[in-house]
Amino acid sequence: MDTSRQHDSGALPGDFAIWIFIFAELLVFGVFFLAYAFSRANNVELFNESQLELNRLAGAVNTIVLLTSSYFVVRAVASIRANDTRHCGHWLLAAIAVGGVFLIIKMFEFGEKFSAGVSLSTNTFFMFYLSLTFFHFMHVILGMVILAAVLLKTRRGGYSADDHTGVETGASYWHMVDLVWLILFPLVYVIH
Amino acid sequence: MQYSSQAVAKPYFIAAIGLFIGQILFGLIIGTQYVIGDFLFPEIPFNVARMVHTNLLIVWLLFGFMGAAYYLVPEEAERELFSPKLAIAMFWIFLVAGALTIVGYLAVPYATLAAVTGNDLLPTMGREFLEQPTITKVGIVVVALAFLYNIGMTIITGRKTVINIVLLTGLTGLAVLFLFSFYNPINLVLDKMFWWWVVHLWVEGVWELIMGAILAFVLIRLTGVDREVIEKWLYVIIAMALITGIIGTGHHYYWIGTPEYWQWWGSIFSALEPIPFFMMTVFAFTMVNRRRKEHPNKAATLWALGTAVMAFLGAGVWGFLHTLAPVNFYTHGSQITAAHGHMAFYGAYVLVVITMISYAWPHLQHNAPAANGRAQLLEMWSFWLMTISIVFITLFLTGAGILQVYLQRVSDTPLPFMVVQDKIALFYWLRLYTGLIFFAGLCLYVYSFFAKGKESLASS
Numbered sequence: 001m002d003t004s005r006q007h008d009s010g011a012l013p014g015d016f017a018i019w020i021f022i023f024a025e026l027l028v029f030g031v032f033f034l035a036y037a038f039s040r041a042n043n044v045e046l047f048n049e050s051q052l053e054l055n056r057l058a059g060a061v062n063t064i065v066l067l068t069s070s071y072f073v074v075r076a077v078a079s080i081r082a083n084d085t086r087h088c089g090h091w092l093l094a095a096i097a098v099g100g101v102f103l104i105i106k107m108f109e110f111g112e113k114f115s116a117g118v119s120l121s122t123n124t125f126f127m128f129y130l131s132l133t134f135f136h137f138m139h140v141i142l143g144m145v146i147l148a149a150v151l152l153k154t155r156r157g158g159y160s161a162d163d164h165t166g167v168e169t170g171a172s173y174w175h176m177v178d179l180v181w182l183i184l185f186p187l188v189y190v191i192h
Numbered sequence: 193m194q195y196s197s198q199a200v201a202k203p204y205f206i207a208a209i210g211l212f213i214g215q216i217l218f219g220l221i222i223g224t225q226y227v228i229g230d231f232l233f234p235e236i237p238f239n240v241a242r243m244v245h246t247n248l249l250i251v252w253l254l255f256g257f258m259g260a261a262y263y264l265v266p267e268e269a270e271r272e273l274f275s276p277k278l279a280i281a282m283f284w285i286f287l288v289a290g291a292l293t294i295v296g297y298l299a300v301p302y303a304t305l306a307a308v309t310g311n312d313l314l315p316t317m318g319r320e321f322l323e324q325p326t327i328t329k330v331g332i333v334v335v336a337l338a339f340l341y342n343i344g345m346t347i348i349t350g351r352k353t354v355i356n357i358v359l360l361t362g363l364t365g366l367a368v369l370f371l372f373s374f375y376n377p378i379n380l381v382l383d384k385m386f387w388w389w390v391v392h393l394w395v396e397g398v399w400e401l402i403m404g405a406i407l408a409f410v411l412i413r414l415t416g417v418d419r420e421v422i423e424k425w426l427y428v429i430i431a432m433a434l435i436t437g438i439i440g441t442g443h444h445y446y447w448i449g450t451p452e453y454w455q456w457w458g459s460i461f462s463a464l465e466p467i468p469f470f471m472m473t474v475f476a477f478t479m480v481n482r483r484r485k486e487h488p489n490k491a492a493t494l495w496a497l498g499t500a501v502m503a504f505l506g507a508g509v510w511g512f513l514h515t516l517a518p519v520n521f522y523t524h525g526s527q528i529t530a531a532h533g534h535m536a537f538y539g540a541y542v543l544v545v546i547t548m549i550s551y552a553w554p555h556l557q558h559n560a561p562a563a564n565g566r567a568q569l570l571e572m573w574s575f576w577l578m579t580i581s582i583v584f585i586t587l588f589l590t591g592a593g594i595l596q597v598y599l600q601r602v603s604d605t606p607l608p609f610m611v612v613q614d615k616i617a618l619f620y621w622l623r624l625y626t627g628l629i630f631f632a633g634l635c636l637y638v639y640s641f642f643a644k645g646k647e648s649l650a651s652s
């Protein structure tokens with residue numbers, strides 16, 4: 001990989017506005033995680049018991065899936081920094097496709113829970129589980145839409161080694177989606 | 193004024209201010225009735241006066257938004273308004289329908305009004321803020337559609353800017369969400385749920401887009417800061433407003449029969465609702481500090497900055513005070529709500545409409561960028577009188593609310609509602625006196641339109 005073009009100025013990659021957005025999103029999830037932690041502290045047994053009903057395998061696979069997708073986005077940014085529009089497009093497409101895999105596994109997981117009669121009103125644990133995973137699910141979709149917009153512009157030749165803020169912007173958002181999952185998965189599925 | 197059709201904004205602004213005066217007069221009446229229960233009884237009962245007070249507020253703000261749109265859109269789209277005649281026709285229809293509705297409220301008992309206007313055919317009446325007879329609601333929809341058509345055609349065939357797209361989105365949302373006022377399910381829980389789709393999603397959703405767009409428009413003109421910079425702020429602010437505000441509807445779903453998860457969703461999302469308001473404050477001050485020119489209309493700048501600060505305090509801080517479910521368990525429907533309502537409506541929406549009027553009026557009336565120095569000075573005085581009054585009204589109601597919640601709901605020996613009301617009457621008296629000062633500020637504001645003077649403020 002060509003690393004000579006790496007930004008080392010300390011400036012945030014991508015559009016500054018997306019960072020305000022990212023911090024706001026992290027804040028929402030952060031508050032949600034805190035609320036989860038406080039609720040759990042008051043209902044440790046209930047949380048531990050309900051947690052065992054989750055499909056940890058699906059969660060673990062999805063962690064790998066999202067990390068892979070994030071890696072593809074990294075490659076896309078590296079490609080455009082090397083002025084390689086064609087490969088940038090390919091990597092972006094791969095990232096979006098793998099994002100789709102996440103959604104499919106997640107829907108399978110949701111279906112499993114719904115058919116077992118689990119709902120937002122089952123208990124506090126499942127309220128958090130469904131809310132957190134659903135909000136994250138919506139963010140994966142939004143991330144894919146953003147990446148798709150970046151992909152379209154890439155294909156039209158809208159980015160180059162000198163001007164690819166848009167690619168970095170999309171990549172930053174996608175990494176945020178990934179990061180949230182990296183906290184969500186151990187917190188909700190594993191730790192007890 | 194760049195386009196002659198912008199002049200249609202003028203009657204809208206005049207009507208808005210006229211109805212504003214009416215709103216405040218009825219506010220003073222109910223403020224008095226709080227402490228002298230039979231004041232003006234039986235001519236104007238409290239429930240009727242309160243209905244007039246709140247309905248006038250909504251209607252004059254709508255006049256203000258429409259006037260703002262008619263002024264702003266041609267300039268942004270760089271073309272004349274699609275149909276000035278339609279705009280004027282809709283103005284009269286809306287004004288006459290609004291006036292008849294108010295006369296109906298005051299002249300006959302509400303039940304008679306419902307019977308006369310055929311509420312039994314499509315029952316929509318009887319819900320707070322949506323008390324209008326069904327036929328008035330239909331009229332509002334017709335006016336809104338004609339308005340959107342007019343504005344939409346102007347934008348579609350003209351220059352599309354972020355500001356007019358955001359404004360159009362907000363106005364469309366306003367019209368679409370109003371349709372839920374026709375949905376009146378028998379089930380009271382569902383009724384309340386969808387009632388909030390109008391009430392909450394207006395003021396904490398689409399109206400924020402309208403407010404953001406108006407503020408951005410005025411700030412571009414006043415400060416000369418690059419449009420790109422202001423547009424980016426606008427994007428981020430409205431995104432945050434929608435992220436937090438839409439699910440934030442949940443803070444109205446506590447204890448009304450909806451599932452318990454709303455307590456979590458409502459608390460978490462609405463706890464973040466102050467953020468877009470805070471960003472708006474930072475935005476307004478940053479833009480004014482980075483200004484590239486000294487605009488002679490100092491009064492408009494003051495109103496704009498006031499909007500940002502007061503919206504943050506009223507909607508953001510005072511909203512947060514009672515938005516968390518465990519707090520709201522005690523404060524629900526108390527004077528805390530009234531305190532928040534007063535400052536939020538004044539800060540966010542009253543002020544943004546006046547900001548627009550303050551900016552546009554000199555262009556409309558004198559074809560000049562600013563009013564004369566004396567008029568501006570009076571305007572600024574009226575700003576401070578009204579703003580300080582509303583701050584104190586809010587503080588007094590908050591005091592009343594804290595005592596009310598404690599005496600009635602928290603204390604070991606809870607007292608009945610009316611006993612508590614007597615005990616906190618002092619705060620209601622103070623609120624009433626402050627209301628009179630607010631009214632004086634409003635009179636001064638109206639007077640400023642007629643104030644003569646030669647030099648402009650910039651040269652003085």
